[in-house]
Amino acid sequence: MRARLKALLLLSALLPAPAAWAQTAPAAKAPGLLSVLFGQAPGSLNGPTRGPSRSIGSPANGCLAGGRALPASGPGWQVLRPGRDRYWGNQALVDFLRDKAGAVQANGLGTLLVADMAQPRGGPMPSDHGSHQTGVDVDILYRLARAPLTPEERDHPDLTGVVRPDGSLDPQRWGQDQERLLRLFASDPRVDRIFVNPQIKRVLCRWARGDRAWLRRIRPWWGHMEHFHVRLQCPVGDMDCRSGPLPPPGDGCGGELQSWIDSGAWKGRPSGGHAFKRPPPLACHAILGRK
Ligand SMILES: [Zn+2]
Numbered sequence: 489m490r491a492r493l494k495a496l497l498l499l500s501a502l503l504p505a506p507a508a509w510a511q512t513a514p515a516a517k518a519p520g521l522l523s524v525l526f527g528q529a530p531g532s533l534n535g536p537t538r539g540p541s542r543s544i545g546s547p548a549n550g551c552l553a554g555g556r557a558l559p560a561s562g563p564g565w566q567v568l569r570p571g572r573d574r575y576w577g578n579q580a581l582v583d584f585l586r587d588k589a590g591a592v593q594a595n596g597l598g599t600l601l602v603a604d605m606a607q608p609r610g611g612p613m614p615s616d617h618g619s620h621q622t623g624v625d626v627d628i629l630y631r632l633a634r635a636p637l638t639p640e641e642r643d644h645p646d647l648t649g650v651v652r653p654d655g656s657l658d659p660q661r662w663g664q665d666q667e668r669l670l671r672l673f674a675s676d677p678r679v680d681r682i683f684v685n686p687q688i689k690r691v692l693c694r695w696a697r698g699d700r701a702w703l704r705r706i707r708p709w710w711g712h713m714e715h716f717h718v719r720l721q722c723p724v725g726d727m728d729c730r731s732g733p734l735p736p737p738g739d740g741c742g743g744e745l746q747s748w749i750d751s752g753a754w755k756g757r758p759s760g761g762h763a764f765k766r767p768p769p770l771a772c773h774a775i776l777g778r779k
Contacts, residue, residue, distance in 0.1 A: 523612045581625075588676070
């Protein structure tokens with residue numbers, strides 16, 4: 489198996505994507521075979537690798553060794569669409585989510601609805617994301633559950649956005665609970681940044697009183713109308729993990745945010761990834777062939 493996989497990896501550098509894959513993938517860019525293997529690793533290579541958690545590379549070009557699963561539900565959280573097998577992360581991310589779900593519950597905010605984290609071995613996903621490759625990213629709905637979701641609601645969740653076409657936030661879907669939720673996450677020093685729609689950042693900037701330091705971690709980005717995306721800093725001691733530059737100093741409520749709003753860019757959609765845009769770190773080749 490190992491030799492065969494090595495041969496496949498070598499081929500992946502030379503060949504275009506297999507035709508069958510290209511037909512089913514919604515992405516315009518045909519993913520390389522290496523990317524396919526992360527999303528559809530066969531048989532015994534389907535789960536995480538053994539050993540300690542390691543995030544390798546950067547969130548948009550990397551992979552995950554020793555992935556840990558967030559259980560489908562626990563005190564204060566529920567995983568959406570568990571059939572997608574995207575509830576994996578670095579141990580640090582799983583610990584973080586357990587903490588935060590407990591705090592959400594303790595603050596009377598209800599239950600966190602956790603969407604995509606990473607695949608068992610990270611890497612690019614066949615749909616939806618340009619990042620989420622190293623097990624330090626997680627998507628969470630702004631909507632908080634007041635009662636446990638039924639399996640039907642969990643597998644086909646309501647993903648209606650909170651931002652209305654005129655840029656205002658829908659008062660049926662956005663209120664104090666959401667503002668407190670975002671502040672709770674963004675105040676945690678383990679967080680590197682949180683992506684939200686620019687219209688949401690605008691509202692948070694207006695709402696925040698007193699300490700505004702947490703707003704620095706809230707970054708305006710395309711999409712993110714029904715969920716926010718939390719990225720953790722590289723876990724301590726994770727030498728192969730790469731993070732981006734720090735967000736600019738200050739609360740980020742000034743000119744940059746205003747230009748997202750004024751230009752109409754806030755309405756844009758993020759572009760998905762679906763394949764490595766450049767070769768991932770060599771260590772990522774190795775984890776595909778390992779148990
Ligand atoms: Zn995300």
